[in-house]
Amino acid sequence: MGALAGKDLGALAELYDRYGRLAYSLAYRILGESEAAEDVVQDAYISAWRGAQSYRRERGNARAWLLSIVHHRAVDILRRKTTFRPAPLEIAEAQPGEEDTALSAEKNVEYRTVREALEALPPAQRRTIELAYFGGYTHVELSELMGVPLGTVKGRMRIGLQKMRRALERTR
Amino acid sequence: MTDHVLDDLEAFALGALDERTAESIAAHLSVCESCRVEASSLSDIVATLPDTVPAVTPRPLLRDRVLAAARADGRRQASAAPRGWSFGSVRAGPLVLAGLAAMVIVLGAADLDAYHRLTAMTEERDDYSAIVESLREGGRVWYMAGKDSFAGSGGTLIDPRADGRPPFVLFHDLPPIPKDTVLTVWLVSPDSTWARAATFVPNGRDVQAVQVNMEVSGFDRCAVTLEDNPWGPRHGVAVMESRIVPPGQ
Numbered sequence: 001m002g003a004l005a006g007k008d009l010g011a012l013a014e015l016y017d018r019y020g021r022l023a024y025s026l027a028y029r030i031l032g033e034s035e036a037a038e039d040v041v042q043d044a045y046i047s048a049w050r051g052a053q054s055y056r057r058e059r060g061n062a063r064a065w066l067l068s069i070v071h072h073r074a075v076d077i078l079r080r081k082t083t084f085r086p087a088p089l090e091i092a093e094a095q096p097g098e099e100d101t102a103l104s105a106e107k108n109v110e111y112r113t114v115r116e117a118l119e120a121l122p123p124a125q126r127r128t129i130e131l132a133y134f135g136g137y138t139h140v141e142l143s144e145l146m147g148v149p150l151g152t153v154k155g156r157m158r159i160g161l162q163k164m165r166r167a168l169e170r171t172r
Numbered sequence: 173m174t175d176h177v178l179d180d181l182e183a184f185a186l187g188a189l190d191e192r193t194a195e196s197i198a199a200h201l202s203v204c205e206s207c208r209v210e211a212s213s214l215s216d217i218v219a220t221l222p223d224t225v226p227a228v229t230p231r232p233l234l235r236d237r238v239l240a241a242a243r244a245d246g247r248r249q250a251s252a253a254p255r256g257w258s259f260g261s262v263r264a265g266p267l268v269l270a271g272l273a274a275m276v277i278v279l280g281a282a283d284l285d286a287y288h289r290l291t292a293m294t295e296e297r298d299d300y301s302a303i304v305e306s307l308r309e310g311g312r313v314w315y316m317a318g319k320d321s322f323a324g325s326g327g328t329l330i331d332p333r334a335d336g337r338p339p340f341v342l343f344h345d346l347p348p349i350p351k352d353t354v355l356t357v358w359l360v361s362p363d364s365t366w367a368r369a370a371t372f373v374p375n376g377r378d379v380q381a382v383q384v385n386m387e388v389s390g391f392d393r394c395a396v397t398l399e400d401n402p403w404g405p406r407h408g409v410a411v412m413e414s415r416i417v418p419p420g421q
């Protein structure tokens with residue numbers, strides 16, 4: 001990130017090579033459109049390029065920082081859509097992922113752990129978390145969408161994330 | 173000290189709060205160590221969610237686009253130095269600003285107020301310096317006159333032709349546009365393919381520069397439409413347009 005702050009294009013290329021595919025996959029999962037996902041990824045990387053000097057490593061890693069920008073931008077676009085908002089599970093099922101042979105075995109284990117932790121949640125908790133994070137719904141909107149009190153939505157988020165935390169801690 | 177906000181921290185970490193509530197939570201986090209620790213822990217969990225996404229490989233062209241945009245941005249900033257960092261020609265929506273504000277507070281990264289002040293001061297100056305510099309270097313210029321509700325406004329597409337410097341449109345007197353709509357700049361090829369070159373919202377100032385995200389060569393017309401979506405194919409009617417005449421014709 002120091003090189004990126006120094007406007008080193010090689011550092012930006014390295015950041016892209018390391019996280020570009022994940023950033024695009026996240027944007028595509030949220031938006032369901034390749035063109036919009038590409039725009040989001042480009043905007044996110046340019047924001048990182050411009051804001052690298054303000055990055056503080058001790059407050060979060062570069063991956064989380066970059067992906068949070070991608071997430072915010074993609075959800076912002078999604079919320080501006082006034083018609084159909086694609087449900088994340090439908091998109092995921094319609095667009096199966098590619099076999100990822102580029103990942104190291106260690107990384108594959110880590111990613112599989114996260115997926116399994118999410119999939120192990122009761123359906124209501126899992127869907128609440130997915131609709132919030134990938135679907136861009138606020139907790140109030142989720143309360144209306146799912147026909148449950150706001151407190152129930154908050155509870156599903158809390159318990160679901162707690163379970164994921166415990167599952168991840170067990171493997172670390 | 174305000175009351176703790178533990179009840180909303182999960183939704184905050186997931187980005188599932190409305191703008192006002194998110195700002196309120198972010199403000200609390202900036203002064204409350206215990207809530208900040210919990211928010212950071214939740215953010216760590218949420219940060220793993222992208223790992224559950226099916227991997228999709230973007231087109232190789234995207235890498236080139238990102239690097240070309242950064243290269244052009246670096247040169248533009250160098251020519252207009254000193255200036256602060258910004259979020260590009262597309263204005264950030266309220267949610268993005270709220271999200272970034274929250275992220276900035278959590279990360280202790282920067283001051284959004286400073287960003288706004290710097291952007292307001294430097295953008296107008298950059299608009300004028302960019303056009304003067306471009307014309308001095310022999311740039312090509314095409315004017316698009318506003319039509320219908322955009323009568324009286326217009327935009328000048330400027331192709332600086334200098335190495336690495338992107339084309340841009342200098343608009344004047346743009347009227348306000350309806351909520352949840354955007355203006356889109358298109359480049360139209362001879363086979364009538366409309367390519368989205370830029371998307372933006374009028375900033376309310378007399379003059380506004382909008383960077384074009386592709387080369388002008390190969391297109392024979394430019395146009396601006398009012399759209400409901402910042403992506404996808406064209407739906408709106410052109411509110412200004414012009415032929416792009418290649419050199420020597």
